[in-house]
Amino acid sequence: MSTIHVESTSSSSMSHHEHTGYHCQVVGEGHGYCHPRKGDVRSPCPALNTLANHGYLPRDGKSISVFDLIRGLRQGYSLSIPLAFLLSFSAVLILGQFRSISLADLARHNLIEHDASLFHRDAKKGEEYAPRCPDNSLLKQIILQGGHYKHGFITLADVANIRVKREIVKPLDGVHAEIARGEMAIAIGVLGGRNSATEGLDLEVLRHWAKYERFPDNWKPDHVQGLYKSYKMTKVIRDRMDDMKSGKLKNVLDEDTGGASTRVEPSDSVNPK
Template sequence: MLNTLANHGFLPHNGRDITLDKIKSAFSDGINMGDDIAIGTFTPGLAANPNPNADYIDLDMLNKHNVIEHDGSMSRRDEYFDPTNPFDAGTFNQFLSYFGNAQTFDVTSISNARARHIQQMSLLNPTMNVTEAREGTSAGECAFMLAVWGSPDNPVAKRSYFEYFFRNERFPVVLGWSPTDTALTVPTLLQIAQDITDASPAGVPLTFAPKAAS
């Protein structure tokens, strides 16, 4: 999302010297997100800055495992296979396959896709590590997508918006998308995320630990 905000000019195009105030403005102007979400995004990013006294981030600082991207990503290969963290069409297509031909994604369908996608990736990655905290992060990302490509009041995302965003790192304005009138805040995001976790399919694990070396 931060790269997309930079691509549209809501954040510096060069991805550098991004302060909390810039994140707040970008989230508000670009996607109608509350300051609390901006703070929650900026704070872990700031911890990745090698300068302990810094009050800014550069986007390339976030290209570290478990800062933003993590095992079981919707659109990136696990670090075990590719630590450079680019968009991977194969991984994204696998995630989408769990929706069948559905043209909208809701809490139930994205919960099913998320759980089965991560489980499938765990079969390939012996170092897969998804803790309870990371499971919550994954649910939060899905909640974020439903709220942005749908709305906080009605978290049902259009598939076309969802796909366009990931494949192009741009907002799907050309498809008719515009930011929701209702601002997304942390309490609403957490509730949608909890609903996603609660709707997870029975018998499919949500957490994984690295396999012991044989």
């Protein structure tokens, strides 16, 4: 995969304006980045927020149909038709909103949103909605805990290590555990490029995407991310997590006191065939 140039994000240069549907007065009808404006709504999901910030979904985050979701996922992330259909129809079915949704609906706790997220804090006890903004301390933890198998990159094996640590503190039911694994497998698969199943994703690209909810400058998908590949990548994470929970495999984060400075060779099961 080619090197991705990442620049810092600033909204100070953008004039005051509001968004209506897909329209942005600053960047027009294209897919340039624009920070959410007053009245816009967002979710705890950086993937969908990024699509809205780039105009692949309505920039105000409102009145999104299932076909808007399918089109946005296909155009923005180059997901295959089966994968985009599965994710989009699953979302509206779980939310129980069949005509349209807003991104804010995705923050409803324990529907699609779940505890032990890598990017945002858990919903407070008794709260219906979870926090929508990424948490800087959690993002910093990911950067420190990743990179064990390839310097500067988060791999599927790293995700398994981190998820086991998160879920010790806050266990998840089977459905939400699978959602948590799948969302990271797809994020690495799309942002990391066609070889990401073995090579992982640049940690700085992950940090930039999750924190600012925008694509790195000049980034474009270099492949179609399909359902079967996403399943295989998710299975790698699940299998390694199961091995750690059963004691067959040691979680390197249990002994790591120096962040990503420790390097451990991954087992053969890390690389999906």
